[in-house]
Amino acid sequence: MANKILVIDDTTVVRVKVREMLPPGNFEVLEAKDGLEGYNLILKEKVSLIMLDFILPKMSGWEVFQKIQANPELKKIPLVIMSGRKEEVTEKIPEPFEYFEFLNKPFDNRQLITAIKSAMAKAAKKGRTDAVTPVATATAALGATKAGTEGASSAEIQALNAKIAKMQAEIDNLKKQLTQVVTFIKQKIK
Numbered sequence: 001m002a003n004k005i006l007v008i009d010d011t012t013v014v015r016v017k018v019r020e021m022l023p024p025g026n027f028e029v030l031e032a033k034d035g036l037e038g039y040n041l042i043l044k045e046k047v048s049l050i051m052l053d054f055i056l057p058k059m060s061g062w063e064v065f066q067k068i069q070a071n072p073e074l075k076k077i078p079l080v081i082m083s084g085r086k087e088e089v090t091e092k093i094p095e096p097f098e099y100f101e102f103l104n105k106p107f108d109n110r111q112l113i114t115a116i117k118s119a120m121a122k123a124a125k126k127g128r129t130d131a132v133t134p135v136a137t138a139t140a141a142l143g144a145t146k147a148g149t150e151g152a153s154s155a156e157i158q159a160l161n162a163k164i165a166k167m168q169a170e171i172d173n174l175k176k177q178l179t180q181v182v183t184f185i186k187q188k189i190k
Contacts, residue, residue, distance in 0.1 A: 003048035005116075006030045008038030008064065009082065010056055014105070018051060021109045035059030039067060047077060049116060051103075054083040062092050069099065078123035080115045082107075096179070098122070114182065121175065 005027050007018045012033075019029045030045060032038035036058040042050060050068070054061035061081060068074045079100035083089050086104060101119040103111060 004028045004030055004045055005049045005051065006032065006038065006041055006045065006047045007051045008032045008035065008041075008056065008061070009051070009053040010034060011053075014053070014082070018112065021112050033057075035061060035064045039064050042068070042074060042077070049078045049080070049119065051080045051082060054081055054089050065093070065100075075099070076123060078116070078119040080119045096176070111186075118179075118182075125171070125175070 003026060005018070005022065007015045007029060009015050009018075009031075010033050015029075015031045015033075019031075022029065030041055030047065032041050035056040038050075038052070038056070039059060041047070042064075052061045052064055056064070061083075065079075065081065068077070068079065080103050081089055081097075081100050082103045082105055084105040086102065089102060099122065101115045101122060103115040107115070
């Protein structure tokens, strides 16, 4: 099953460029030339990744982003926001970008693949942070039912939850460091 990547950009060149830069065979690329068409495709198709231009006709990338964020299901989809002017994005969404990866135009093959991988990592992390509370609650509930038989105390469960939280913090920290390293390398390459 091919991953569906939706490219929402009003420039044909950019849409074609993304299609050509992706490794062959693994991806089905869907294209939308404006925000409205793009948003409708997001609702209709099961997309694995959204590449969104920030300045779009009919519905801006910013409006599409807000609609995605307002929908718990759509929020889970990895997102790459593309723009030639980062300031336009940062004035609406301050850095560090928690829910998506930013891709500066024009971009090359390596930058595109890096941005996609990073967006997927951020989406996975977001999925985990959203899921931490139900998991912790479920674990506590399980612990309570098993307490009589296996003696899993609430103190043990709390200790495990604390370990999970600590590990999550370490993961977040490592991701931040990785982003800084990547940014540093990109600046050196320019």
